[in-house]
Structure formats: structure tokens, C-alpha cells
Amino acid sequence: DGLPPKTRRRIVLAMLAAFAALALYTFGKAVHDIGRNDGSRMVTDHAGQVELSLKPEVSDNFTPYYNNMYGTDEE
Structure with missing residues (x-):
């Protein structure tokens, strides 16, 4: 507030x-550098087979949430 408006x-x-x-x-520098990577091209290759995790076995220690989500028929 001590300075004049001008x-x-x-x-x-x-x-x-x-x-x-x-x-x-x-x-401007970003636009200029687009595509400049010393003439080398990006290497694209197949990713290979992806290993997926296995579904856990149902046991006494593991009860999925969706099994008991709507209650039981015994009610």
C-alpha cells in the first residue's frame, strides 16, 4: 500500500x-525439440505373456464378501 498506483x-x-x-x-523450445532424439527411434517390442494371479481357493479362513452379501436362505 506504500507504493503509488502508477x-x-x-x-x-x-x-x-x-x-x-x-x-x-x-x-518454443519444447516445440523445437519435438522429434529430436539424435535420429534414434523408439524401440517397440511385444510385452510377452503376462502372468496373472490365481484365484484363491475357498477355505475355512477365506469367505468372499459377496457370498454373504444378501444374507442366507435360512431367515
């Missing part, structure tokens, strides 16, 4: 200009 506006505009310049530089 000075405050100049400081804000200078900060905005610096941000805009850095943002444009970053964007």
Missing part, C-alpha cells in the same frame, strides 16, 4: 512481461 502497475506489468517471455521461450 509504480505498482509498472511492477506488475514488468513481472507479467518476464513471465510471458519465459513461457514463450519454454513453449
